[in-house]
Amino acid sequence: MNKVIKIENQFRVIRVALSIAIALAIAFLIISFVSNDPLFTMYNFIIGPFTSINRIGNIIEVMTPLLFTAVGVCIMYSANQINMASEGAFFLGGVATAYIAVTYSIPAGLHPVVAILAGGIVGAFICGIPALMYVKFKALPVVSSLMINYVCLYLGLFIINYIIRDPEAGYMASYKFIKTAVLPDLFSRTNVHFGLIIGLAIVFIGYLYLMKSKWGYSIRMIGKNPNFAKYSGINVPAVIIGCQLLGGFIAGIGGAVEQLGMYTRFQYQKLPGHGFDGVMIAILARYNPKYVPLAAFFLAYIRVGADVMARTSDVPVEIVSIIQAVIIIFVASERFLEGWKLKKIVKSTKEAFVEEEDNAVKEA
Amino acid sequence: MDAIFSSIFSAEFVFSVLRVSTPLIFVSLAALVVRNGGVMCIAFEGMMLFSALGAVIGSAFAQNQIVGVLLGLIMGMAIAAIFAYFVLVLNSNGVLTGLALNILGSGGTVFMLYLISGDKGSSTALKSLMIPNINIPIIKNIPILGEIISGHNVLTYVALLTVVFVYLLINKTPLGLRIRSVGENPHAAESVGIKVVKTKFIALMIGGFIASLGGIYMSMGYLPFFTRDMMAGRGFMGIAAQNLGQGLTFPTFIAALLFGSAEALSNIMQSLRLPSELMQMVPYIFTLVGLMLVGGDKNKKASKKEAKNE
Numbered sequence: 001m002n003k004v005i006k007i008e009n010q011f012r013v014i015r016v017a018l019s020i021a022i023a024l025a026i027a028f029l030i031i032s033f034v035s036n037d038p039l040f041t042m043y044n045f046i047i048g049p050f051t052s053i054n055r056i057g058n059i060i061e062v063m064t065p066l067l068f069t070a071v072g073v074c075i076m077y078s079a080n081q082i083n084m085a086s087e088g089a090f091f092l093g094g095v096a097t098a099y100i101a102v103t104y105s106i107p108a109g110l111h112p113v114v115a116i117l118a119g120g121i122v123g124a125f126i127c128g129i130p131a132l133m134y135v136k137f138k139a140l141p142v143v144s145s146l147m148i149n150y151v152c153l154y155l156g157l158f159i160i161n162y163i164i165r166d167p168e169a170g171y172m173a174s175y176k177f178i179k180t181a182v183l184p185d186l187f188s189r190t191n192v193h194f195g196l197i198i199g200l201a202i203v204f205i206g207y208l209y210l211m212k213s214k215w216g217y218s219i220r221m222i223g224k225n226p227n228f229a230k231y232s233g234i235n236v237p238a239v240i241i242g243c244q245l246l247g248g249f250i251a252g253i254g255g256a257v258e259q260l261g262m263y264t265r266f267q268y269q270k271l272p273g274h275g276f277d278g279v280m281i282a283i284l285a286r287y288n289p290k291y292v293p294l295a296a297f298f299l300a301y302i303r304v305g306a307d308v309m310a311r312t313s314d315v316p317v318e319i320v321s322i323i324q325a326v327i328i329i330f331v332a333s334e335r336f337l338e339g340w341k342l343k344k345i346v347k348s349t350k351e352a353f354v355e356e357e358d359n360a361v362k363e364a
Numbered sequence: 365m366d367a368i369f370s371s372i373f374s375a376e377f378v379f380s381v382l383r384v385s386t387p388l389i390f391v392s393l394a395a396l397v398v399r400n401g402g403v404m405c406i407a408f409e410g411m412m413l414f415s416a417l418g419a420v421i422g423s424a425f426a427q428n429q430i431v432g433v434l435l436g437l438i439m440g441m442a443i444a445a446i447f448a449y450f451v452l453v454l455n456s457n458g459v460l461t462g463l464a465l466n467i468l469g470s471g472g473t474v475f476m477l478y479l480i481s482g483d484k485g486s487s488t489a490l491k492s493l494m495i496p497n498i499n500i501p502i503i504k505n506i507p508i509l510g511e512i513i514s515g516h517n518v519l520t521y522v523a524l525l526t527v528v529f530v531y532l533l534i535n536k537t538p539l540g541l542r543i544r545s546v547g548e549n550p551h552a553a554e555s556v557g558i559k560v561v562k563t564k565f566i567a568l569m570i571g572g573f574i575a576s577l578g579g580i581y582m583s584m585g586y587l588p589f590f591t592r593d594m595m596a597g598r599g600f601m602g603i604a605a606q607n608l609g610q611g612l613t614f615p616t617f618i619a620a621l622l623f624g625s626a627e628a629l630s631n632i633m634q635s636l637r638l639p640s641e642l643m644q645m646v647p648y649i650f651t652l653v654g655l656m657l658v659g660g661d662k663n664k665k666a667s668k669k670e671a672k673n674e
Contacts, residue, residue, distance in 0.1 A: 139656055142406055143604050143607070150596070150597055151652075155642075283460065316478040321474075322468060325472070332450075333454040
């Protein structure tokens with residue numbers, strides 16, 4: 001039986017790898033149709049991100065917020081709740097942080113902590129709403145959470161525009177963050193900031209929590225089979241709400257860290273999309289935080305590559321969305337490669353069976 | 365306050381409710397057909413974006429509305445077909461596939477728009493055509509009623525006719541019966557010789573067709589051009605309206621009108637120098653409340669049933 005499990009695990013990896021390969025192949029096909037100089041364009045797309053320290057730094061910067069949203073999504077989706085509110089949590093968490101960072105003067109060490117916690121609490125609250133609506137009213141989380149994202153967007157813009165807008169900024173943005181709130185940069189030549197360390201810590205804690213703790217086990221059990229979980233004495237509604245709150249808290253922290261690490265004032269005019277990216281990364285990582293850094297790095301690399309490509313050619317960055325969509329579609333399809341997998345399982349069990357018979361014959 | 369009331373109790377407001385509700389009516393009916401077939405599809409947002417862009421491209425290059433509508437339908441239904449293939453044949457997770465197609469709709473349309481017009485924001489550089497408004501003879505001369513019902517876009521009337529069409533399709537035709545039986549109990553349907561996958565596929569394509577009409581209306585009627593992410597969650601509001609209507613045609617239609625009036629109201633209040641950000645939240649909050657209402661109702665029914673059984 002062990003062999004069967006091994007083959008199944010193998011195929012999960014193969015499926016992810018093949019999905020990525022198909023997505024990149026489609027992207028190259030599109031590039032070769034669209035671009036005047038396809039080879040140069042592809043070179044920029046693939047090699048471009050590694051050609052300067054600045055660009056490698058960019059990859060890490062882009063990756064940092066994704067670590068948070070992806071770990072949040074891993075926890076939320078493990079309970080089989082397709083909750084998209086991590087996007088709104090990231091955005092409004094950032095707004096809450098900006099509010100603390102521009103209005104209160106708190107001593108240096110404490111200021112970012114308070115601001116980030118505020119972002120986390122707001123995020124938790126936002127991701128908790130779809131869960132509460134699901135438990136209480138059976139409202140579909142996908143639909144309710146997407147509506148909540150729009151509410152978050154406009155509420156956030158209202159706060160920026162009417163409460164903490166800096167009239168001298170020249171565009172819609174908050175006042176500058178007070179110096180004590182800002183997170184320090186890690187390396188002198190890039191904008192990679194302290195948030196990276198917080199993000200990696202969250203990945204580690206998230207992994208221990210979700211994969212190695214009693215609470216994480218009950219979340220995953222609910223995701224696999226809610227009835228089984230219920231009959232083994234787990235308070236299903238409480239765990240569902242709890243893990244959505246936690247996932248939202250992490251996404252909110254992500255929004256907070258991104259503001260304090262990357263910007264000097266809050267200046268988003270629309271949803272940044274990091275919450276949705278988190279969904280894609282979590283799917284690639286198969287909802288295991290352990291693989292989140294790798295998947296987040298991959299997406300950040302594609303993002304930066306597309307950015308380099310867009311600057312040097314006529315292929316717009318939106319090609320990333322096409323790659324993302326193709327990857328999700330193939331990873332989510334259960335029967336993709338299933339024929340091959342079954343054949344392999346049958347073959348290996350047959351071999352095992354023959355071996356057993358041989359052994360039996362020898363013994364006799 | 366007086367200004368708000370006087371603008372709500374006017375024929376113009378009711379007219380604008382119909383105008384704003386049109387895409388919601390289309391997409392909620394699409395969601396209804398698909399739901400009756402037992403498929404959970406959230407890809408309407410992507411279908412509508414692609415059909416809206418297709419309509420603009422087709423009408424701009426052929427300088428012909430019919431070509432625009434056809435290209436819009438083809439592009440929207442292509443998304444529906446991809447969804448159907450992966451979910452029905454490859455057994456994909458429907459919600460994730462829908463999510464992916466919505467991402468594709470959001471980024472892919474901007475990608476195409478940029479390649480064709482050189483602009484990422486809107487298609488104003490393309491000279492696309494609009495579908496005309498029509499005045500209905502006789503009715504247009506009736507006071508108030510004429511102001512409300514006459515003078516709409518052709519597609520608004522098509523939306524109203526689609527309500528009747530979907531009602532007849534689902535409730536009065538053999539195909540509708542097959543769709544419903546596949547949705548209620550696929551195994552029972554299979555046992556009497558109904559091809560489950562084929563029937564679900566047909567339901568999805570009908571849904572894709574209707575949702576695409578909604579997308580085409582957005583770029584050829586509601587606005588005269590395509591803008592990035594122009595659906596702004598309407599695909600999901602349609603699903604919510606269908607939930608509120610509990611899968612029945614006329615209640616779904618009413619729910620779509622309700623969400624439409626919330627949007628029309630928010631449009632009016634934005635013009636009255638209230639903070640527009642807060643007013644833009646109104647339709648979404650309305651939808652959330654709507655989602656809670658349905659669920660609560662169902663819970664009550666379920667608990668009543670349980671009580672009876674005991």
